[in-house]
Amino acid sequence: MYMKIIETGIVASRPGQMYGWPGITQAANGDIIVAASERKFHCCPYGREVIIRSKDSGKTWCLPQEIYNSEMDDRDANIITLKDGTLILSWFTSNAFEVNGWMARAARVTDKMRSELLGTWMMKSHDCGETWEDDPIKIPVGMHISPVELSDGSLLSMGWECRFGQGEKNLCAYKSFDQGKSWRKTSDIECGRLPNGKPGLNENHVVDTGNGNLVALFRKCNDFLRQSFSSDYGETWTKPEVTQIWGYPPQMIKLKNGDILCVFGHRKIPYSIRGVISYDNGRTWDTDNIFTIYEWIDEPDMGYPCSLEVSPGEVLTIFYCSRSGSSIQSGKNPHTKLKQDINPSPEGILFVRYKLE
Numbered sequence: 001m002y003m004k005i006i007e008t009g010i011v012a013s014r015p016g017q018m019y020g021w022p023g024i025t026q027a028a029n030g031d032i033i034v035a036a037s038e039r040k041f042h043c044c045p046y047g048r049e050v051i052i053r054s055k056d057s058g059k060t061w062c063l064p065q066e067i068y069n070s071e072m073d074d075r076d077a078n079i080i081t082l083k084d085g086t087l088i089l090s091w092f093t094s095n096a097f098e099v100n101g102w103m104a105r106a107a108r109v110t111d112k113m114r115s116e117l118l119g120t121w122m123m124k125s126h127d128c129g130e131t132w133e134d135d136p137i138k139i140p141v142g143m144h145i146s147p148v149e150l151s152d153g154s155l156l157s158m159g160w161e162c163r164f165g166q167g168e169k170n171l172c173a174y175k176s177f178d179q180g181k182s183w184r185k186t187s188d189i190e191c192g193r194l195p196n197g198k199p200g201l202n203e204n205h206v207v208d209t210g211n212g213n214l215v216a217l218f219r220k221c222n223d224f225l226r227q228s229f230s231s232d233y234g235e236t237w238t239k240p241e242v243t244q245i246w247g248y249p250p251q252m253i254k255l256k257n258g259d260i261l262c263v264f265g266h267r268k269i270p271y272s273i274r275g276v277i278s279y280d281n282g283r284t285w286d287t288d289n290i291f292t293i294y295e296w297i298d299e300p301d302m303g304y305p306c307s308l309e310v311s312p313g314e315v316l317t318i319f320y321c322s323r324s325g326s327s328i329q330s331g332k333n334p335h336t337k338l339k340q341d342i343n344p345s346p347e348g349i350l351f352v353r354y355k356l357e
Helices: 103-107 111-117
Strands: 003-012 018-026 032-039 048-054 065-068 073-081 087-094 119-125 137-139 155-162 169-176 184-188 204-210 213-218 224-230 241-246 250-254 260-266 272-278 291-295 301-311 314-322 348-356
Touching (some): 003 048, 018 301, 032 087, 032 314, 250 301, 272 301
Antiparallel strands (some): 003 348, 032 048, 032 073, 169 184, 204 213, 224 241, 250 260, 272 291, 301 314, 314 348
């Protein structure tokens, strides 16, 4: 496999704003649409969901368009185009800022707001993202990239589910056959527990490899990705096993030649965006030939790449970079380390266009 970078650039960047955790899709009219969470800091109450559109295959980008903005922190962004052309934008809403120094804003948060706003959500557009339905739909569980459309016509979403009467959560999958109006739980997914009792795996992505076969990759912080398989459209899952891919979180696309591309953030020196190919529907990964898509000389808040194959073998991968700090409390991101005498790289949603041969 040979990888050649064609160009790098910026999808969205604005002084005083952070853009994080993007998603990308190609709409039915050919426009490329990137979704992101625009905010002030990594953790703050100002997060809102926006989309950025390109009408020329990613050569130029329009200004961000607000799609959703609640009184809470609307985080992460995923956007997919269904087979019928419907766009689905999804995200989750958090109140973590209440314990991260935003005391005045936290004082405005009521139990009613928490009950009504917290959770994983999706909105639909039927005109390639020009307009959106008024009311978001709540998804029972979801994470960074949820949901995905399967070849059986369903939507699949994975995430943590609270067990009634218990403080712990379990990792599970839900499916919908009516574009998110109703959901059915399919299965729990064995993932182990961290010392604090939380599930050992989180941010995941699923790709459909055909004939009911699915492959899922999961983030395990500061460790190698874990992988699970389903042979029945997500009704059951194998126990996640360790891969030789170090990084997180993962995102996969099935290329037009049948290979699977996985991109992920390498969040240790050298901080970078990397890719790896599977030639056998995810059963094995060519980890001897992991390639670097983008690399930093400092240690910013970065990552969460996702990709779109814009033409056979030509891939557009987007990701975020920020040095704006993690909260009002610290004023500085503890994950950001800027070496002296360095001209830092751009911030915002960045892209790399490259050729795979």
